[in-house]
Amino acid sequence: MQKPLSGIRIIEIEGIGPGPFCGMLLSDLGAEITLIARPGGAIPIGNSGQSDPMTAGKTIIELNLKDESDAQKLKDMIGDFDALFEGMRPGVMERLGLGPSQLAPLNPQLVYGRLTGWGQNGPLAHAAGHDINYIALSGALWYAGQPGQPPLAPPTLIGDIGGGALYMAIGILSGILQARQSGKGTVIDAAIVDGSSHMMNLLLAAQSRGIIQENRGQSLLDGPHWYSTYQCADGHYVTVGSLEPQFYALLLRKLGLADDPYYANQYNGKAWPELREKFKTLFKSKTRDEWCDLLEGTDVCFGPVLTPSEAAEHPHIKARNIYSKEDGTMRAAPAPRFGPLE
Secondary structure: OOOOOOEEEEEEEEEOOHHHHHHHHHHHHOEEEEEEEOOOOOOHHHHHHHHOOOOOOOOEEEOOOOHHHHHHHHHHHHHHHHHEOOOOOOOOHOOOOOOOOHHHHOOOOOOEEEEEEOOOOOOOOOOOOHHHHHHHHHHOOOOOOOOOOOOOOOOOOOHHHHHHHHHHHHHHHHHHHHHHHHHOEEEEEEEHHHHHHHOOOOHHHHHOOOOOOOOOOOOOOOOOOOOEEEEEEOOOEEEEEOOOOHHHHHHHHHHOOOOOHHHHOOOHHHHHHHHHHHHHHHOOOOOHHHHHHHOOOOOOOOEEEEHHHHHHHHHHHOOOOOOEOOOOOEOOOOOOOOOOOO
């Protein structure tokens, strides 16, 4: 089956973090990605980068954009592409003669993506930052962790990938669709602080209904004993997320607590801290594998916490062929998957 983005051509200006991931995602979906790499930089030229998930499948061209002749080579290419995206601080591409207004005469339908942490304008636009800073300012880091402990989110996933790369990819594709209809290109200001804020709308909607509180540890997703991570007897961890009453009832049956009246009122927030401590003791009574034997695959809403290498060997992950290894480098399969409508 032909990949859905086949025929779309995009230039990626070498960057770090969310930019390479965005290019990888678009390439996985069939777009032709031409990566402009700095001479002597970290990007391997030729086929030597094909085992790296961030460069595999991309055409890599080495250009020094500070050199006028190399910058002109990029300008000469631009008419053959649907989009270009970069992750420089605001103003850098303009100083190189490669900003949106400078490229527009060469390709009026060009979609020009600008992927940054703080955005193209605002008091922080020119400040340095990283994933953890952007999601802290947007509020997305607030619920990541337990009360009394410093918030800690998985590195890069919420900001660089979720709020940055994915929003940039959506912006590029939306811009290409618009350009094909209108004949006019567009500039995309994809700021990680914007994207991670937008991702908060699900929680903000829950907050408006009283489901989520701003005080950490008092909401359905960060306070209850039945929605948490627990250490096991062998030092490994498991997760339970028995949010719905029927799933919680099953959890209690599996744990032998169905007849204990103290656990009966699932949503009694005042009891959560004590019950969480009881669950901590309970889950330390068995190893992770023993809890998997008892709970995995049931409607308890359960999952073991695995390292990437452990995840690659899990039966469900293997059945879906999610992870593979090439030249010693693990890589996850493209997502989402596409198939014929039958």
